[in-house]
Amino acid sequence: MEAYLEVGDLWEAVEDVYKVEPLPDNPTVAQIKNHKERKQRKSKAKANLLTAVSSTIVARIMALKTANQIWDFFKQEYEGNEKVKGMQVLNFIREFEMQRMKELETIKEYSDRLLGIVNNVRLLGTEFLDARIVQKILVIIPEKFEAIIASLENSRNLSSITLAELLNALQAQEQRRLMRQEGSVEGVFQARSQNYKGGKNNKKKQSNNKNGQSSKTRVFSPCPYCKNNNHPHNKCWWRPDIKCHKCGQLGHVERICKT
Known part of the structure; x- marks a missing residue:
């Protein structure tokens, strides 16, 4: 205003x-x-x-x-007066110290929540350094970010790192992890899809074999009854022990019955 x-x-x-x-x-x-x-x-x-x-x-x-x-x-x-403002500052600082990063929360969401509290403190006229926010994030950050923290410790002095540098490094690590997770999930879906298609093909082959359609691809020893090699002898239509349901005679099935 x-x-x-x-x-x-x-x-x-x-x-x-x-x-x-x-x-x-x-x-x-x-x-x-x-x-x-x-x-x-x-x-x-x-x-x-x-x-x-x-x-x-x-x-x-x-x-x-x-x-x-x-x-x-x-x-x-x-x-308010200075006393009221001081109490408000203490409440905001207490709220800041109690903040913990949730399991499904992103770095940006967590940092925005912290900065919202810090801005309220600064608006009341109290100084709040970025270094304190950096320390808070380094202490509270989940274990999944330990690798990037170790890398930062080896490459530079953490006491001099800025808040922007820390957040950029953590967000980059977070993005790489999300990309790897998406790739692994995609691979799982592809594998499941291939297994599903393979299972369907196997079932189809088994069904074809059961329906007698494998005669186009399989070769058997010559049948002793009809001399053909496109079926096993126990499936032959001319077996002497098989009975026709149309004429009642032995030696053939109804599909080839002359009557």
Whole structure:
């Protein structure tokens, strides 16, 4: 809000308590213009503050006459005194120390959660160094990142590594692990697909053999009954012990019965 008011050249009307003096007798054009601008600036600043808050808050500040009084109300109501700010800082720091990285959480999600808390501390006017965030991540990080931490320890001094460098290294390691996992899963699916197709082909071959369709590919010893080699002798239609269900005679099956 302060930056917004500065862009509109209205921050002076909020920060400084000045009184717009009445115009002298026979004012010049410059005096009239300056008087009008200073008066309008105070009104515009107050209007901007009123439109920036909800209707509930507007009802509480309508009785205040100047933009400076409204700004003081905001600071007292929402920023608090030094004692309140100190308690808020302690609560945020306690929350920061309690944060742990979840098993399915990514580095970006975890770092964003930490930085959100740290930014609240900094907004309250307390210094919070990036080095403290780096230490937190190095201590709390899961075991799956131990390899990259060991690599960083061997290649450089961890006490001087920046937060951006650490996060980039961890995210790169995380991406490589995800790519390997996707490759292994894809390989498993391919293997399962091949096994499935192979199983279907084997079943089909077995079914063909059971249905007597293997005669096109298999060769048997000559049958003693019909002299052909495209079937085993116990499957021959001309066996002397087989009985026809059409004519009731022995020596052939009904498919080749002459009747």
